[in-house]
Amino acid sequence: MSAHRVAAITRRLLQQFRRDRRTLALLFVAPIVILGLLGYLIRGSSSAPAVGIANEDQGPLGAMFASALEQSSLISASAIQASDGDAKLKDGSLVGYIVFPSDFSSRAQAGTIAPEVHLEGSQPGTSGPVLQALQQALSSVAAGGPGAGLHFVPQIHYLYGGRGFDTLDYFGAAFIGLVVFFLVFIITIVAFLNERSQGTLERLMATPLRRGEIVLGYMLGFTVLALVQAAEVLVFSLAVLKVHNQGNVVLIFGLEALMALSAVNLGIFLSMFARTEFQAVQFIPLVIVPQVLLSGILFPVSTEPRPLQAVSNVLPLTYAVNGLRDVMIKGADLTWASLQLDAGVVAGFCALVIIAGVLTLRRRIA
Amino acid sequence: MAEAFAVAVEGVRKKFGGLHALDGVTLRVRTGEIYGLLGPNGAGKTTLIRAIVGLVAPDAGEVTVLGRRMPDVDNLRNVGYMTQAAALYPGLSVEENLKFFAAVYGVDEGVDEALRLVELYDRRGSVVATLSGGMRQRCSLACALVHKPKLLLLDEPTVGVDPQLRVQFWEEFRKMAAAGTTIIVSSHVMDEAERCQRLGLIQYGKLLAEGTPNEVRASAGTNNLEEAFLRLAGSGVPS
Numbered sequence: 001m002s003a004h005r006v007a008a009i010t011r012r013l014l015q016q017f018r019r020d021r022r023t024l025a026l027l028f029v030a031p032i033v034i035l036g037l038l039g040y041l042i043r044g045s046s047s048a049p050a051v052g053i054a055n056e057d058q059g060p061l062g063a064m065f066a067s068a069l070e071q072s073s074l075i076s077a078s079a080i081q082a083s084d085g086d087a088k089l090k091d092g093s094l095v096g097y098i099v100f101p102s103d104f105s106s107r108a109q110a111g112t113i114a115p116e117v118h119l120e121g122s123q124p125g126t127s128g129p130v131l132q133a134l135q136q137a138l139s140s141v142a143a144g145g146p147g148a149g150l151h152f153v154p155q156i157h158y159l160y161g162g163r164g165f166d167t168l169d170y171f172g173a174a175f176i177g178l179v180v181f182f183l184v185f186i187i188t189i190v191a192f193l194n195e196r197s198q199g200t201l202e203r204l205m206a207t208p209l210r211r212g213e214i215v216l217g218y219m220l221g222f223t224v225l226a227l228v229q230a231a232e233v234l235v236f237s238l239a240v241l242k243v244h245n246q247g248n249v250v251l252i253f254g255l256e257a258l259m260a261l262s263a264v265n266l267g268i269f270l271s272m273f274a275r276t277e278f279q280a281v282q283f284i285p286l287v288i289v290p291q292v293l294l295s296g297i298l299f300p301v302s303t304e305p306r307p308l309q310a311v312s313n314v315l316p317l318t319y320a321v322n323g324l325r326d327v328m329i330k331g332a333d334l335t336w337a338s339l340q341l342d343a344g345v346v347a348g349f350c351a352l353v354i355i356a357g358v359l360t361l362r363r364r365i366a
Numbered sequence: 367m368a369e370a371f372a373v374a375v376e377g378v379r380k381k382f383g384g385l386h387a388l389d390g391v392t393l394r395v396r397t398g399e400i401y402g403l404l405g406p407n408g409a410g411k412t413t414l415i416r417a418i419v420g421l422v423a424p425d426a427g428e429v430t431v432l433g434r435r436m437p438d439v440d441n442l443r444n445v446g447y448m449t450q451a452a453a454l455y456p457g458l459s460v461e462e463n464l465k466f467f468a469a470v471y472g473v474d475e476g477v478d479e480a481l482r483l484v485e486l487y488d489r490r491g492s493v494v495a496t497l498s499g500g501m502r503q504r505c506s507l508a509c510a511l512v513h514k515p516k517l518l519l520l521d522e523p524t525v526g527v528d529p530q531l532r533v534q535f536w537e538e539f540r541k542m543a544a545a546g547t548t549i550i551v552s553s554h555v556m557d558e559a560e561r562c563q564r565l566g567l568i569q570y571g572k573l574l575a576e577g578t579p580n581e582v583r584a585s586a587g588t589n590n591l592e593e594a595f596l597r598l599a600g601s602g603v604p605s
Contacts, residue, residue, distance in 0.1 A: 198453060198454070198455070198456065199449050199451050199452075199453030200453045200454065200455060202421065202449055202453060203447065203449055203453040203467075203509075204470065205421055206419045206420070206421060206442060206445070206447040207442055207443075207467070207470045207471055208439055208440055208442045208443045208470070208471065208472065209439075209470055210439060
């Protein structure tokens with residue numbers, strides 16, 4: 001082994017990167033962006049989950065619990081009417097509400113602490129703090145009062161999902177769409193770049209083919225592949241993984257198909273900004289990762305820091321994820337305003353990237 | 367008479383950044399002739415061919431192909447273009463590549479004929495990725511003439527083709543020209559230039575000289591085309 005020859009390889013490699021500003025930027029900027037985003041997402045979390053408190057207790061204990069909960073930093077508690085609770089869970093203004101029933105104090109005297117806990121249930125990450133806050137309230141109330149011998153038996157009700165609802169049920173709904181979106185995007189962008197780098201695109205441009213025909217042909221070809229993949233993912237998720245599904249399978253497939261179509265056209269569009277497959281792959285940390293972090297797949301958009309919520313609200317993936325979750329977890333159908341919005345945004349995005357793809361193809365060739 | 371010319375290039379200029387790829391080129395190619403574009407690498411041959419086919423929009427001047435002003439997408443069904451590198455789909459077989467280009471040009475026939483012409487009929491089932499460089503070049507040529515174009519643009523078609531096949535290529539070109547096809551072929555190989563009916567010498571984006579091989583030799587005052595080219599090229603160096 002010759003140190004000289006090894007050094008030649010090492011030097012050549014570093015020389016190459018010196019001219020490839022794009023890769024250098026990716027190497028040194030992308031980690032800061034991604035980690036910074038992640039840190040801000042987790043640490044900068046703006047709001048504690050909003051929880052409603054309905055105190056119907058005829059005795060004094062309910063009020064003591066209510067004030068203890070209001071001081072809790074884990075949740076942001078507010079007084080509500082028990083009858084309004086479910087409506088507030090549905091419109092998303094509360095993640096849960098706690099009712100202290102009229103016999104709360106009297107049952108406590110018999111040794112049973114039994115508040116009713118109503119949880120929205122579709123977001124496992126937000127249910128935890130509610131129960132934790134209640135535990136804390138119990139220990140602070142018990143410290144000043146009767147003390148030992150109490151049984152804490154909260155009556156938990158779920159609006160969606162339920163006790164058997166696990167993390168996979170929550171993430172599965174979103175991942176069905178994400179997997180298809182991600183893979184189709186990669187395949188399209190690489191295939192379209194191949195067309196460019198092997199010179200066949202140049203050749204196609206010298207035939208009677210119109211730009212729109214090329215984009216449409218690509219779109220149809222990849223859509224066939226994408227739809228088969230989407231169907232496979234869906235069947236595997238529902239039949240093998242048994243991901244919880246409350247909604248219409250055709251609707252889920254429709255949303256998946258819209259995402260696949262967007263991914264195809266995003267791939268065609270972004271291939272204009274890459275010269276090699278290597279550069280195309282660099283779009284993953286720049287385009288895909290921030291979208292995944294901000295789309296609400298991992299962290300609910302409502303708990304993101306405010307400035308990031310604004311970003312999340314313009315990302316199409318956010319709406320796609322939300323739509324899939326609404327259908328699969330809450331059983332939404334197209335009569336729901338929220339689903340109409342989600343499907344509308346994804347369809348709009350799809351139309352936008354189709355137009356962008358055709359336009360940039362024309363500009364790039366001329 | 368405009369009809370007599372298959373291609374008319376009038377004062378075409380094209381700048382890429384600070385580089386004058388084409389610096390006022392005017393030339394006319396008659397119907398049914400083999401016109402050779404000669405020039406060193408980077409002289410502007412490929413840019414000129416791309417301008418003729420409408421892939422480059424000139425900054426100034428105009429290009430007319432088969433009586434129609436370019437760029438004109440519909441007119442391209444009468445044009446065959448063989449790019450410098452064999453631009454093919456490596457994952458498809460020879461026949462699949464040809465059928466694809468035939469379909470794109472809107473013809474159903476001619477695939478077998480084109481395959482026989484380039485002597486790839488026996489290899490029609492082979493996947494392009496497994497072919498040698500010369501075979502790919504032949505396949506690429508077949509793709510450019512599968513729709514029997516009236517104008518055939520060949521950008522250095524014989525690079526990587528062995529001498530024997532090169533002779534056959536040129537025989538084919540001559541037959542096609544005799545049948546009325548106009549052929550523009552770029553090259554920097556002088557013995558190919560001899561086979562052209564007329565030549566255009568290009569350097570630094572300018573047409574330095576034009577004429578039959580004999581006329582070019584005469585204008586340079588030499589009997590050797592290569593020498594003629596070097597003499598004429600020497601006079602074209604920009605100040």
